[in-house]
Amino acid sequence: MWNEPSDGIPLNADPTAATPAAAVVESVESGSIGEELGFQPGDRLIAINGVRPRDLIDLRMLCGEEELRLEVEDPDGSLHQIELEKDADDGLGLGFTEALFDGLRQCTNRCPFCFIDQQPPGRRxxxxxxxxxxxxxxxxxxxxxxxxxxxxxxxxxxxxxxxxxxxxxxxxxxxxxxxxxxxxxxxxxxxxxxxxxxxxxxxxxxxxxxxxxxxxxxxxxxxxxxxxxxxxxxxxxxxxxxxxxxxxxxxxxxxxxxxxxxxxxxxxxxxxxxxxxxxxxxxxxxxxxxxxxxxxxxxxxxxxxxxxxxxxxxxxxxxxxxxxxxxx
Missing domain, CATH: 3.20.20 (TIM Barrel)
Structure with a gap:
């Protein structure tokens, strides 16, 4: 159910549409499915069952399927497809560098009390x-x-x-x-x-x-x-x-x-x-x-x-x- 095109961006989507970036692996939990599959920090998870997740929400829901087909890119640019079966409530045990893969929604308000506007200059x-x-x-x-x-x-x-x-x-x-x-x-x-x-x-x-x-x-x-x-x-x-x-x-x-x-x-x-x-x-x-x-x-x-x-x-x-x- 969660791999419908509306939950993420299909790989064959309109090429003019914005495409989410790949989810970059930051950590791999010991003893997890991800470790068993050979995931390493720096690997890029491109799609799950043909769908590019827009964020961690999509990713978690897509991973709720029992049968998964993962499209992964190694740090050296090599592409792989991994197929696996698992219990529906089992996660992959992967942590990612970002929560959002298609960019941050920024504020369109101009609140005079905004704490961002009250930051000192010259910081990160x-x-x-x-x-x-x-x-x-x-x-x-x-x-x-x-x-x-x-x-x-x-x-x-x-x-x-x-x-x-x-x-x-x-x-x-x-x-x-x-x-x-x-x-x-x-x-x-x-x-x-x-x-x-x-x-x-x-x-x-x-x-x-x-x-x-x-x-x-x-x-x-x-x-x-x-x-x-x-x-x-x-x-x-x-x-x-x-x-x-x-x-x-x-x-x-x-x-x-x-x-x-x-x-x-x-x-x-x-x-x-x-x-x-x-x-x-x-x-x-x-x-x-x-x-x-x-x-x-x-x-x-x-x-x-x-x-x-x-x-x-x-x-x-x-x-x-x-x-x-x-x-x-």
């Missing part, structure tokens, strides 16, 4: 890549905005069940979200989340709070809107992280942003914590969490470890300190 080039790629969101939990997805992307997300994704919401009011992202497509976020709900797919959400822009009543409206998708046996929104905007001295001039101060941090905590109690009654979960920074900036003690439940937003700085202290 990879620090300045603005990724907004739904595949990296699925694979690694990186946040995306959904503003650059094509119809084919939405179809693939549904067909391959790429869930959960991690979505930067920031605001649900259309005009406000367009202002924050400086993108006319940004105002569709509630319709997009409704699509996830309809397709029984899920997201984790985050809200980066910028004082004077999407804080206060705007933040409460955003959390209330998102909570419409937080209940039921299959919630479309699994959790929400509320994080303060981070600003550096390298950010562009005239961005209109101000840093979070202790008073604003305390006001935000006082606004969100009562909502957590409401969500606990409705969903059996606090569901929306404040990142650790709010409490540090406010000079208040962190919530107890149990209040972060299963740490769904730990990688976003929510409960990270409590989790660290727990491991000491």
């Amino acid at each position: 080039s990879s620090l300045y890549l603005k990724d907004d790629d739904y595949r990296l969101s699925f694979l690694y939990g990186s946040y995306l905005t959904l503003t650059n997805l094509t119809a084919a992307d939405w179809e693939r997300i549904e067909r391959q069940r790429l869930s959960p994704l991690f979505v930067s919401v920031h605001a649900t009011e259309p005009a406000l979200r367009r202002r924050l992202l400086l993108n006319d497509r940004a105002g569709q976020i509630l319709e997009q989340i409704a699509w996830f709900e309809q397709k029984r797919l899920q997201i984790h959400a985050q809200v980066v709070v910028c004082p004077g822009i999407n804080d206060g009543e705007a933040l409460l409206e955003t959390l209330t809107d998102l909570a419409r998708f937080g209940g039921g046996d299959w919630p479309a929104v699994l959790s929400v992280a509320v994080v303060p905007v981070g600003l550096t001295r390298f950010r562009p001039e005239g961005d209109g942003l101000v840093p979070v101060d202790p008073a604003m941090a305390r006001r935000t905590i006082e606004a969100v914590e009562p909502l957590q109690q409401q969500f606990m009654q409705r969903f059996g979960s606090r569901w929306a969490w404040l990142s650790d920074e709010w409490y540090l900036m406010a000079g208040l003690p962190l919530p107890e470890r149990f209040s972060y439940e299963d740490l769904p937003q730990q990688e976003n700085g929510v409960g990270s300190i409590r989790a660290f202290l727990e491991e000491l």
Whole structure:
């Protein structure tokens, strides 16, 4: 089923179409099928059952077949075809140098608070890549905005069940979200989340709070809107992280942003914590969490470890300190 032409690029595809690069082997697991087949770092996996994978997602799904025909190029340029049979749930035991073989989907927004634009100059080039790629969101939990997805992307997300994704919401009011992202497509976020709900797919959400822009009543409206998708046996929104905007001295001039101060941090905590109690009654979960920074900036003690439940937003700085202290 996963070797249909729609899951990757057939070898006999239109020659004018973009062709994914080969997947370059970086490591071979000891005792794996890949080691048994003689794979070595530097080998290039071109196609599986006649299909060029676009990324690790395609590759893993294509390798879910029991009968595989691999097209491989050695570092010296020699081409080989390898045929094998295996159990459907057995992987090849190969690690690859890249997760994406057809290039990174870069961000089309112009958020004034973008941390990439606040990097100091003169660092390695990879620090300045603005990724907004739904595949990296699925694979690694990186946040995306959904503003650059094509119809084919939405179809693939549904067909391959790429869930959960991690979505930067920031605001649900259309005009406000367009202002924050400086993108006319940004105002569709509630319709997009409704699509996830309809397709029984899920997201984790985050809200980066910028004082004077999407804080206060705007933040409460955003959390209330998102909570419409937080209940039921299959919630479309699994959790929400509320994080303060981070600003550096390298950010562009005239961005209109101000840093979070202790008073604003305390006001935000006082606004969100009562909502957590409401969500606990409705969903059996606090569901929306404040990142650790709010409490540090406010000079208040962190919530107890149990209040972060299963740490769904730990990688976003929510409960990270409590989790660290727990491991000491």
